[in-house]
Amino acid sequence: MPTALITGITGQDGLYLAELLLEKGYEVHGVIRGQNNPRRELVERLVPDVKLHNGDLTDLSSLMRALRDSEPDEVYNLGAVSFVAYSWENAFVTSDVTGLGVLNILEAVRLHAGSDPASIRFYQASSSEMFGKVQQVPQSEETLLWPRSPYGVSKVYGHYMTINYRESYGMHASSGILFNHESPRRGEEFVTRKVSKAVAAIKLGMQDEIVMGNLDARRDWGFAGDYVEAMWRMLQQPTADDYVISTGETHSIEELLTVAFGHVGISDWRKHVRQDPAFMRPAEVDLLIGDASKARDVLGWKPQVGFEELITMMVDADLAALKAGW
Incomplete structure (x- = not known):
């Protein structure tokens, strides 16, 4: 062993x-x-x-x-x-x-x-x-x-x-x-989990808005x-x-918000999102996208879960947790 x-x-x-x-x-x-x-x-x-x-x-x-x-x-x-x-x-x-x-x-x-x-x-x-x-x-x-x-x-x-x-x-x-x-186990301070939990809470009528920083930053x-x-x-x-x-795909914070809110039936997410300069980084990393061809060729590895599946998984987990009173 x-x-x-x-x-x-x-x-x-x-x-x-x-x-x-x-x-x-x-x-x-x-x-x-x-x-x-x-x-x-x-x-x-x-x-x-x-x-x-x-x-x-x-x-x-x-x-x-x-x-x-x-x-x-x-x-x-x-x-x-x-x-x-x-x-x-x-x-x-x-x-x-x-x-x-x-x-x-x-x-x-x-x-x-x-x-x-x-x-x-x-x-x-x-x-x-x-x-x-x-x-x-x-x-x-x-x-x-x-x-x-x-x-x-x-x-x-x-x-x-x-x-x-x-x-x-x-x-x-x-x-x-x-x-x-990311995952449903991601800390609530990270942007994906911050969004998924807020979207779930907004859907359940537990809060009205989410405060964000740079919506144009893109991540893999x-x-x-x-x-x-x-x-x-x-x-x-x-x-x-x-x-x-990496996945080799890049998505913006706006796309993250669109998928998360759309999953719970809210099409106009902008009325629930407020930007605040306090959440902007002093030095922003604008575009990250990885080339994982070496991992694919040598390790035989490739991602199994796509972007939309990942975000909806996280929103569903937060909806279930909030409904259960966690």
């Missing part, structure tokens, strides 16, 4: 990945920050077979303990301060966790592996936000990185540190440059449940490498 250790187990990706690995017969361990983490109960309910370890990406000793207690064959580093807007408000914390945290987990894996650094396969969650002020459309593994937020800068640091450990120590360390991926949105399959496939390859994971 292979064993995997996941940081960021409380996030949408961590939960979907844990489910996938359990289905594949893995023994799954998760690192969770703080004994009183409010999301611990959610993890224990959704994936009760996962063994949890207290730890923090900013604390090397806690990561070493988690590795010692789990003895993993694979490590998936999904932990991060991942909300882009927050990264401007607290660039230091974002850099400490999302950037230096990668160095900590890489070093912990290297030390734990000892004389055989490739014996533990490592996955780093890189991000399309690293492309920022895009220099090429679509973006591939070879596109120049030009991040436009403290979050994006931190992800670039972790991405290159993963490459450095692979080249310097011979670690089997791969990075997935994942474009935006996929389903998180599809994307964790790509993570696993990367670590099954004989050689570690970096892969863009």
